[in-house]
Amino acid sequence: xxxxxxxxxxxxxxxxxxxxxxxxxxxxxxxxxxxxxxxxxxxxxxxxxxxxxxxxxxxxxxxxxxxxxxxxxxxxxxxxxxxxxxxxxxxxx
Numbered sequence: 001x002x003x004x005x006x007x008x009x010x011x012x013x014x015x016x017x018x019x020x021x022x023x024x025x026x027x028x029x030x031x032x033x034x035x036x037x038x039x040x041x042x043x044x045x046x047x048x049x050x051x052x053x054x055x056x057x058x059x060x061x062x063x064x065x066x067x068x069x070x071x072x073x074x075x076x077x078x079x080x081x082x083x084x085x086x087x088x089x090x091x092x093x
Contacts, residue, residue, distance in 0.1 A: 007035050012042045014087075020053060 007015065012035050015028060024032070036043045072080070 007031050009035075009039060009042055012036070012039070013045050016042070016046045017049060020049060 012032060015024065015032055018024070019029075019032070036046060
C-alpha cells in the first residue's frame with residue numbers, strides 16, 4: 001500500500017474510488033484530503049466520480065427504484081473484473 005507519508009496520483013485515484021464504497025481510516029482520509037488540495041487532476045477525478053454517483057442515484061429515484069443494487073450484464077462484469085485484476089497486478093509492480 002503506502003510506504004511513505006504521501007500518496008501519489010495513482011494511489012489517490014484508487015483510494016478515492018474505494019471511498020465511494022467504504023469508509024476510509026482517518027489517516028487515509030487526511031492524506032487524500034491533503035493530496036486533493038494540491039492536485040487539481042485528482043480533485044477533478046473525485047468530483048467526476050461524485051457527479052456520476054449522484055446522477056445514478058437521482059436517476060434511480062426518478063425511476064422509483066429504491067434498490068441500490070445495479071445489475072450489469074455478465075459480459076460487462078467480466079470486462080470490469082479483468083480490468084481490475086490488471087490494475088491490481090500493475091500496482092504490485
